[in-house]
Structure formats: C-alpha cells, structure tokens
Amino acid sequence: MTAALYVIASYLIGSLSAAILVSRALGKGDPRAVGSGNPGATNVLRSFGKFAAAATLIGDVTKGVVPVLVAWKFGLPMLVIAGAGLAAFAGHLYPIFFGFRGGKGVATQIGVLTGFDWRLGVTFIATWLIVASITRYSSLAALTATLLAPLVAVALKLPSPLIGGAVVIVVAVFWRHRANIGRLLNGTESRIGKSRA
Numbered sequence: 144m145t146a147a148l149y150v151i152a153s154y155l156i157g158s159l160s161a162a163i164l165v166s167r168a169l170g171k172g173d174p175r176a177v178g179s180g181n182p183g184a185t186n187v188l189r190s191f192g193k194f195a196a197a198a199t200l201i202g203d204v205t206k207g208v209v210p211v212l213v214a215w216k217f218g219l220p221m222l223v224i225a226g227a228g229l230a231a232f233a234g235h236l237y238p239i240f241f242g243f244r245g246g247k248g249v250a251t252q253i254g255v256l257t258g259f260d261w262r263l264g265v266t267f268i269a270t271w272l273i274v275a276s277i278t279r280y281s282s283l284a285a286l287t288a289t290l291l292a293p294l295v296a297v298a299l300k301l302p303s304p305l306i307g308g309a310v311v312i313v314v315a316v317f318w319r320h321r322a323n324i325g326r327l328l329n330g331t332e333s334r335i336g337k338s339r340a
Contacts, residue, residue: 146223153210153227157234160241161202162187165195183246185281200250207231207254225304228255247319249285252312259305266295279334282323289316
C-alpha cells in the first residue's frame with residue numbers, strides 16, 4: 144500500500160462518525176439535530192445519556208489511534224505516521240460519509256496523540272480532567288489540553304513531524320471551538336452538568 148493510499152484510508156476511517164452510528168443504532172436519531180448539533184461525546188451525553196456517550200467516546204478515540212498504531216507497526220515513514228493521524232482527525236471533522244458535517248475533534252485527537260506517544264495522550268487526559276474539575280467547562284478543558292499538547296511533544300523530544308501534527312491539530316480544534324471560545328469570553332458557556340453543549 145502506498146503512503147498516499149494509507150493516508151486516504153486513514154481519512155475514511157476517521158469519517159466513520161461514532162456519534163451518529165451509535166445514536167442511530169440505539170434508535171436515538173441524529174445527534175446533529177439535537178442539543179448543540181455537534182456529533183461528539185459531550186452532546187451525545189447531554190442528549191442521549193451516558194451509555195451512548197461512552198460508546199461514542201470509545202469509537203472516536205479508537206478511529207484516531209488505530210491508523211497511527213498500524214503505521215508504526217509496519218514501519219512507515221514518520222511523515223506518513225503523522226499524516227495518517229491528521230487524516231483520521233480530518234475525517235472526523237469533515238466526514239465524507241456524513242455530508243462533511245463532523246465534530247470538534249477532541250476525542251479523535253486523544254486517539255491520534257496517544258498513537259504518536261502514549262505519554263502525550265495520558266498528559267492530555269490528565270490536563271483535561273484537572274481543568275474540567277476546577278472550572279466545570281468541558282470546552283475550556285479541551286482547549287487547554289490541546290494547546291499544551293505540542294509543548295509536551297517538544298518536551299518528550301518527539302520527531303518533528305509528530306510535533307508538527309500536534310500543532311496542526313491545535314489550529315483546527317481552536318477553529319472548531321470558536322463559538323465555544325466566544326461564549327467563554329462573554330460568560331455564557333454552559334458548564335458540565337448543564338443541558339447546553
């Protein structure tokens with residue numbers, strides 16, 4: 144399999160929206176039509192409950208980590224490893240199977256970063272948990288953990304393509320969270336446990 148085909152395959156894997164597939168399988172409908180309209184674990188939790196949210200989270204993390212780990216397993220070049228992760232992440236944001244209407248990428252990002260280096264994934268999760276427990280803002284926790292990821296990658300002395308991949312993810316996640324950022328700044332963002340995503 145050529146590098147280009149592998150990256151395309153990674154994008155297709157990322158395009159499998161766990162939120163939509165899980166919600167439909169449970170007879171809950173399309174998560175893009177309820178709550179915040181975001182097909183991600185947070186909106187699924189608030190709209191459809193804990194079981195659906197857990198399944199969504201696992202699915203989104205898995206589709207991020209698998210393409211990266213397989214690339215490592217077969218000894219593909221570092222650029223391809225980074226490219227596979229970014230392609231899976233892009234698939235989540237803009238899924239070809241669901242009209243290019245995807246989620247914000249946090250859970251898939253966790254999978255990609257864990258695939259890059261497990262310590263990077265663990266640090267991300269720890270940062271999210273700490274910030275979320277203090278502020279009760281899921282979006283702020285995600286943005287903080289995302290912003291720190293490239294710095295952690297540098298501290299871990301990861302290869303430059305992986306650091307670059309983490310930087311690209313930062314830009315994409317912040318763009319996808321621009322509405323959340325606006326609400327955080329004006330004090331209208333919903334806290335964890337509230338109904339709005």
